[in-house]
Amino acid sequence: xxxxxxxxxxxxxxxxxxxxxxxxxxxxxxxxxxxxxxxxxxxxxxxxxxxxxxxxxxxxxxxxxxxxxxxxxxxxxxxxxxxxxxxxxxxxxxxxxxxxxxxxxxxxxxxxxxxxxxxxxxxxxxxxxxxxxxxxxxxxxxxxxxxxxxxxxxxxxxxxxxxxxxxxxxxxxxxxxxxxxxxxxxxxxxxxxxxxxxxxxxxxxxxxxxxxxxxxxxxxxxxxxxxxxxxxxxxxxxxxxxxxxxxxxxxxxxxxxxxxxxxxxxxxxxxxxxxxxxxxxxxxxxxxxxxxxxxxxxxxxxxxxxxxxxxxxxxxxxxxxxxxxxxxxxxxxxxxxxxxxxxx
Ligand code: KG4
Ligand code: ZN
Numbered sequence: 279x280x281x282x283x284x285x286x287x288x289x290x291x292x293x294x295x296x297x298x299x300x301x302x303x304x305x306x307x308x309x310x311x312x313x314x315x316x317x318x319x320x321x322x323x324x325x326x327x328x329x330x331x332x333x334x335x336x337x338x339x340x341x342x343x344x345x346x347x348x349x350x351x352x353x354x355x356x357x358x359x360x361x362x363x364x365x366x367x368x369x370x371x372x373x374x375x376x377x378x379x380x381x382x383x384x385x386x387x388x389x390x391x392x393x394x395x396x397x398x399x400x401x402x403x404x405x406x407x408x409x410x411x412x413x414x415x416x417x418x419x420x421x422x423x424x425x426x427x428x429x430x431x432x433x434x435x436x437x438x439x440x441x442x443x444x445x446x447x448x449x450x451x452x453x454x455x456x457x458x459x460x461x462x463x464x465x466x467x468x469x470x471x472x473x474x475x476x477x478x479x480x481x482x483x484x485x486x487x488x489x490x491x492x493x494x495x496x497x498x499x500x501x502x503x504x505x506x507x508x509x510x511x512x513x514x515x516x517x518x519x520x521x522x523x524x525x526x527x528x529x530x531x532x533x534x535x536x537x538x539x540x541x542x543x544x545x546x547x548x549x550x551x552x553x554x555x556x557x558x559x560x561x562x563x564x565x566x567x568x569x570x571x572x573x574x575x576x577x578x579x580x581x582x583x584x585x586x587x588x589x590x591x592x593x594x595x596x597x598x599x600x601x602x603x604x605x606x607x608x609x610x611x612x613x614x615x616x617x618x619x620x621x622x
Pocket of ligand 1: 399400401402403426427428430431442443444445448536537538539540541542567568569
């Protein structure tokens with residue numbers, strides 16, 4: 279990608295390789311298979327991207343690669359490959375936090391000036407973050423159990439819709455009645471803007487298991503009711519974060535990013551919230567909501583322009599990280615746990 283002088287950038291090539299089919303037989307993502315497909319496909323994918331851009335490695339100013347958080351096998355393959363390219367071509371290496379890639383993704387194509395409130399909704403994370411500037415992030419809320427995308431994926435599995443769950447639920451829901459089931463409204467009595475999706479998941483399971491063989495119409499109704507309940511929960515917590523955010527402009531900005539932000543119903547309910555609250559909603563095109571290399575390149579370009587590219591020896595010493603929080607939790611918050619500490 280090439281940064282434009284007036285802001286934003288020109289994406290010269292954008293290759294995305296997905297491997298859902300490799301995991302389909304196992305009912306979920308298998309870390310070893312994911313790592314192996316990175317080894318098998320990454321060099322070819324990079325070659326295609328460089329070829330499609332019309333450039334050669336010599337024309338490139340710097341290489342950006344994800345260094346975490348995520349399944350560490352894949353991250354390791356990507357980061358090691360980037361280190362090898364940087365060494366071979368004497369280019370700076372910029373290690374990017376995957377969540378920062380999502381956090382800045384809207385700035386690639388939209389006028390999303392700092393500061394803004396970010397609703398980051400992906401397969402592994404659900405967070406509300408105040409983005410004050412590049413590298414200056416403050417977490418306002420996070421999920422206390424499942425991530426939003428995880429809830430979509432688990433619901434799709436329960437309904438026999440396959441993966442990736444989000445788009446399959448959205449497609450099934452298009453023919454369903456969102457009012458048929460009144461699924462729970464999580465965390466109604468809890469202050470702040472944290473999220474919870476596990477109660478919703480249980481309610482969907484109970485509704486599904488109450489039928490011996492749910493018809494296509496029943497599945498569509500459950501999908502639509504679940505999608506609406508998830509969108510309503512995301513929107514209600516975002517409304518709370520708007521009140522907590524240090525926004526002092528006449529028309530503050532809400533940016534939504536991450537795979538789940540591709541969802542049309544969620545975008546439209548967030549858009550109504552912004553309309554009635556006097557905020558501007560900014561959402562990247564759906565293809566830059568779900569994981570893509572362009573957003574990592576963009577985060578790298580932003581860091582390079584801000585002179586934040588580390589010296590080569592420091593960059594080469596960087597290890598991949600399975601866990602890497604983007605923003606510190608608010609004082610006193612003790613959630614987002616895990617055996618080895620908070621996931622993000
Ligand atoms: O950001 P992403 O591509 O990868 C992670 O960083 O996790 O997000 C993937 C998640 C998956 O859970 C997927 O089901 C969900 O985003 N997703 C959607 C939609 N498209 C992708 N969820 C709801 N509606 C969609 N249209
Ligand atoms: Zn992602």
